[in-house]
Amino acid sequence: MRGNVMFSLQKLLGNEDKFFTLLEASAEEARTSVQALVKLNKAPDRTNVLYEFVQARRKEKQIRSQISEAVYTTFVTALEREDIENLSHALYRIPKSVEKFGERLLLTPQYVQGVDFSKQVDLLELATDSIVAMVGNLRSGAKLEQVKALQDKLQYYEGEGDKAVIELLKDLFSGQHDPIKVIVLKDLYELLEKVIDRCRDVGNIITNIALKNS
Numbered sequence: 001m002r003g004n005v006m007f008s009l010q011k012l013l014g015n016e017d018k019f020f021t022l023l024e025a026s027a028e029e030a031r032t033s034v035q036a037l038v039k040l041n042k043a044p045d046r047t048n049v050l051y052e053f054v055q056a057r058r059k060e061k062q063i064r065s066q067i068s069e070a071v072y073t074t075f076v077t078a079l080e081r082e083d084i085e086n087l088s089h090a091l092y093r094i095p096k097s098v099e100k101f102g103e104r105l106l107l108t109p110q111y112v113q114g115v116d117f118s119k120q121v122d123l124l125e126l127a128t129d130s131i132v133a134m135v136g137n138l139r140s141g142a143k144l145e146q147v148k149a150l151q152d153k154l155q156y157y158e159g160e161g162d163k164a165v166i167e168l169l170k171d172l173f174s175g176q177h178d179p180i181k182v183i184v185l186k187d188l189y190e191l192l193e194k195v196i197d198r199c200r201d202v203g204n205i206i207t208n209i210a211l212k213n214s
Helices: 002-042 049-073 081-107 118-139 144-172 179-212
Strands: none
Touching (some): 002 118, 081 118, 081 179, 118 179, 144 179
Protein backbone atom coordinates (compact mmCIF):
# COMPACT_ATOMS: atom_id res chain seq x y z
CA MET A 1 0.00 0.00 0.00
CA ARG A 2 2.76 2.42 0.97
CA GLY A 3 4.52 1.74 -2.32
CA ASN A 4 1.36 2.66 -4.28
CA VAL A 5 1.02 5.93 -2.33
CA MET A 6 4.64 6.84 -3.02
CA PHE A 7 4.21 6.03 -6.70
CA SER A 8 1.08 8.23 -6.91
CA LEU A 9 2.88 11.09 -5.16
CA GLN A 10 5.80 10.85 -7.56
CA LYS A 11 3.38 10.95 -10.50
CA LEU A 12 1.72 14.07 -9.13
CA LEU A 13 5.05 15.80 -8.53
CA GLY A 14 6.20 14.76 -12.00
CA ASN A 15 3.10 16.29 -13.59
CA GLU A 16 3.62 19.54 -11.69
CA ASP A 17 7.23 19.64 -12.82
CA LYS A 18 6.07 19.13 -16.42
CA PHE A 19 3.99 22.32 -16.32
CA PHE A 20 6.89 24.38 -15.01
CA THR A 21 9.21 22.90 -17.64
CA LEU A 22 6.77 23.68 -20.48
CA LEU A 23 6.12 27.23 -19.26
CA GLU A 24 9.86 27.87 -18.90
CA ALA A 25 10.42 26.56 -22.45
CA SER A 26 7.65 28.86 -23.66
CA ALA A 27 9.30 31.88 -22.01
CA GLU A 28 12.63 30.93 -23.60
CA GLU A 29 11.03 30.84 -27.07
CA ALA A 30 9.59 34.30 -26.46
CA ARG A 31 13.11 35.51 -25.63
CA THR A 32 14.54 33.69 -28.68
CA SER A 33 12.14 35.55 -30.98
CA VAL A 34 13.30 38.89 -29.55
CA GLN A 35 16.96 37.86 -29.92
CA ALA A 36 16.22 37.24 -33.62
CA LEU A 37 14.74 40.73 -33.72
CA VAL A 38 17.99 42.12 -32.31
CA LYS A 39 19.86 40.47 -35.21
CA LEU A 40 17.37 41.83 -37.74
CA ASN A 41 17.63 45.35 -36.35
CA LYS A 42 21.40 45.26 -36.82
CA ALA A 43 21.10 43.96 -40.41
CA PRO A 44 17.59 44.64 -41.83
CA ASP A 45 18.43 42.99 -45.17
CA ARG A 46 18.93 39.56 -43.55
CA THR A 47 15.80 37.81 -44.76
CA ASN A 48 17.04 34.50 -43.33
CA VAL A 49 16.35 35.88 -39.85
CA LEU A 50 12.63 35.62 -40.64
CA TYR A 51 13.05 31.83 -40.41
CA GLU A 52 14.13 32.26 -36.79
CA PHE A 53 10.92 34.20 -36.05
CA VAL A 54 8.82 31.50 -37.68
CA GLN A 55 10.64 28.72 -35.79
CA ALA A 56 10.23 30.47 -32.44
CA ARG A 57 6.51 30.98 -33.05
CA ARG A 58 6.04 27.36 -34.21
CA LYS A 59 7.85 25.98 -31.17
CA GLU A 60 5.80 28.28 -28.95
CA LYS A 61 2.61 26.99 -30.59
CA GLN A 62 3.67 23.37 -30.03
CA ILE A 63 4.45 24.07 -26.39
CA ARG A 64 1.10 25.81 -25.95
CA SER A 65 -0.65 22.76 -27.43
CA GLN A 66 1.20 20.46 -25.00
CA ILE A 67 0.22 22.69 -22.07
CA SER A 68 -3.45 22.73 -23.13
CA GLU A 69 -3.48 18.95 -23.43
CA ALA A 70 -1.76 18.49 -20.08
CA VAL A 71 -4.18 20.86 -18.33
CA TYR A 72 -7.13 18.66 -19.27
CA THR A 73 -5.45 15.29 -18.72
CA THR A 74 -3.79 16.01 -15.37
CA PHE A 75 -5.87 15.46 -12.25
CA VAL A 76 -3.78 17.74 -10.02
CA THR A 77 -1.95 20.82 -11.33
CA ALA A 78 0.68 22.94 -9.62
CA LEU A 79 -1.21 26.11 -10.51
CA GLU A 80 -4.87 26.80 -11.22
CA ARG A 81 -5.81 25.55 -14.69
CA GLU A 82 -7.10 28.98 -15.74
CA ASP A 83 -3.81 30.62 -14.71
CA ILE A 84 -1.78 28.05 -16.65
CA GLU A 85 -3.84 28.57 -19.81
CA ASN A 86 -3.83 32.38 -19.51
CA LEU A 87 -0.06 32.43 -19.00
CA SER A 88 0.52 30.02 -21.90
CA HIS A 89 -1.62 32.17 -24.20
CA ALA A 90 0.10 35.40 -23.11
CA LEU A 91 3.55 33.90 -23.74
CA TYR A 92 2.50 32.67 -27.20
CA ARG A 93 1.44 36.18 -28.20
CA ILE A 94 5.00 37.53 -27.80
CA PRO A 95 6.71 35.62 -30.66
CA LYS A 96 3.53 35.92 -32.72
CA SER A 97 3.70 39.74 -32.51
CA VAL A 98 7.48 39.74 -33.05
CA GLU A 99 7.08 37.65 -36.21
CA LYS A 100 4.48 40.08 -37.54
CA PHE A 101 6.89 42.97 -36.98
CA GLY A 102 9.70 41.10 -38.77
CA GLU A 103 7.48 40.34 -41.76
CA ARG A 104 6.39 43.99 -42.10
CA LEU A 105 9.97 45.20 -41.74
CA LEU A 106 11.24 42.91 -44.49
CA LEU A 107 8.35 43.80 -46.81
CA THR A 108 9.20 47.51 -46.81
CA PRO A 109 13.03 47.83 -46.95
CA GLN A 110 12.85 51.07 -48.93
CA TYR A 111 11.06 52.83 -46.06
CA VAL A 112 13.15 51.57 -43.14
CA GLN A 113 16.65 52.35 -44.37
CA GLY A 114 18.43 54.39 -41.73
CA VAL A 115 15.58 54.00 -39.23
CA ASP A 116 16.79 53.13 -35.74
CA PHE A 117 14.55 50.75 -33.76
CA SER A 118 17.30 49.92 -31.26
CA LYS A 119 15.77 51.81 -28.29
CA GLN A 120 12.58 49.73 -28.34
CA VAL A 121 14.38 46.51 -29.32
CA ASP A 122 16.82 46.90 -26.40
CA LEU A 123 13.88 47.41 -24.03
CA LEU A 124 12.22 44.31 -25.45
CA GLU A 125 15.34 42.26 -24.83
CA LEU A 126 15.39 43.40 -21.20
CA ALA A 127 11.66 42.73 -20.88
CA THR A 128 11.93 39.14 -22.10
CA ASP A 129 14.87 38.55 -19.74
CA SER A 130 12.53 39.58 -16.92
CA ILE A 131 9.79 37.32 -18.29
CA VAL A 132 12.12 34.30 -18.27
CA ALA A 133 13.10 35.09 -14.67
CA MET A 134 9.46 35.52 -13.58
CA VAL A 135 8.34 32.23 -15.15
CA GLY A 136 11.33 30.49 -13.56
CA ASN A 137 10.23 31.90 -10.20
CA LEU A 138 6.97 29.90 -10.41
CA ARG A 139 8.85 26.64 -9.86
CA SER A 140 10.12 27.85 -6.48
CA GLY A 141 6.67 28.98 -5.35
CA ALA A 142 6.18 32.40 -7.03
CA LYS A 143 7.80 34.42 -4.24
CA LEU A 144 5.84 37.67 -4.15
CA GLU A 145 8.74 40.00 -3.33
CA GLN A 146 10.86 38.71 -6.23
CA VAL A 147 7.91 38.71 -8.64
CA LYS A 148 7.00 42.30 -7.73
CA ALA A 149 10.59 43.46 -8.26
CA LEU A 150 10.61 41.93 -11.74
CA GLN A 151 7.15 43.33 -12.49
CA ASP A 152 8.39 46.80 -11.52
CA LYS A 153 11.14 46.39 -14.11
CA LEU A 154 8.57 45.42 -16.75
CA GLN A 155 6.46 48.47 -15.90
CA TYR A 156 9.56 50.64 -16.25
CA TYR A 157 10.44 49.14 -19.64
CA GLU A 158 6.88 49.67 -20.81
CA GLY A 159 6.99 53.31 -19.71
CA GLU A 160 10.31 53.89 -21.46
CA GLY A 161 8.90 52.21 -24.58
CA ASP A 162 5.91 54.56 -24.54
CA LYS A 163 8.22 57.57 -24.28
CA ALA A 164 10.30 56.29 -27.20
CA VAL A 165 7.19 55.85 -29.38
CA ILE A 166 5.97 59.37 -28.58
CA GLU A 167 9.33 60.83 -29.62
CA LEU A 168 9.42 58.77 -32.81
CA LEU A 169 5.86 59.70 -33.74
CA LYS A 170 6.57 63.36 -33.04
CA ASP A 171 9.32 63.27 -35.67
CA LEU A 172 7.22 61.13 -38.00
CA PHE A 173 4.38 63.66 -38.11
CA SER A 174 6.67 66.66 -38.49
CA GLY A 175 5.70 66.94 -42.16
CA GLN A 176 9.21 66.12 -43.38
CA HIS A 177 8.51 62.52 -44.40
CA ASP A 178 6.86 60.79 -47.34
CA PRO A 179 3.20 59.94 -46.45
CA ILE A 180 3.65 56.23 -47.24
CA LYS A 181 6.77 56.13 -45.06
CA VAL A 182 4.75 57.69 -42.25
CA ILE A 183 2.12 54.94 -42.51
CA VAL A 184 4.71 52.16 -42.66
CA LEU A 185 6.80 53.40 -39.74
CA LYS A 186 3.78 54.22 -37.58
CA ASP A 187 2.63 50.63 -38.00
CA LEU A 188 6.09 49.27 -37.11
CA TYR A 189 6.48 51.50 -34.05
CA GLU A 190 3.06 50.45 -32.77
CA LEU A 191 3.83 46.76 -33.34
CA LEU A 192 6.96 47.04 -31.20
CA GLU A 193 4.95 48.83 -28.53
CA LYS A 194 2.45 45.96 -28.66
CA VAL A 195 5.21 43.38 -28.02
CA ILE A 196 6.27 45.27 -24.89
CA ASP A 197 2.61 45.29 -23.82
CA ARG A 198 2.51 41.51 -24.34
CA CYS A 199 5.46 41.17 -21.94
CA ARG A 200 3.61 43.32 -19.40
CA ASP A 201 0.55 41.05 -19.74
CA VAL A 202 2.69 38.02 -18.85
CA GLY A 203 4.05 39.89 -15.84
CA ASN A 204 0.53 40.82 -14.68
CA ILE A 205 -0.60 37.18 -14.82
CA ILE A 206 2.42 35.95 -12.84
CA THR A 207 1.98 38.75 -10.29
CA ASN A 208 -1.65 37.72 -9.78
CA ILE A 209 -0.56 34.09 -9.33
CA ALA A 210 1.99 35.19 -6.71
CA LEU A 211 -0.63 37.28 -4.89
CA LYS A 212 -3.07 34.37 -4.78
CA ASN A 213 -0.41 32.07 -3.36
CA SER A 214 1.16 34.51 -0.91
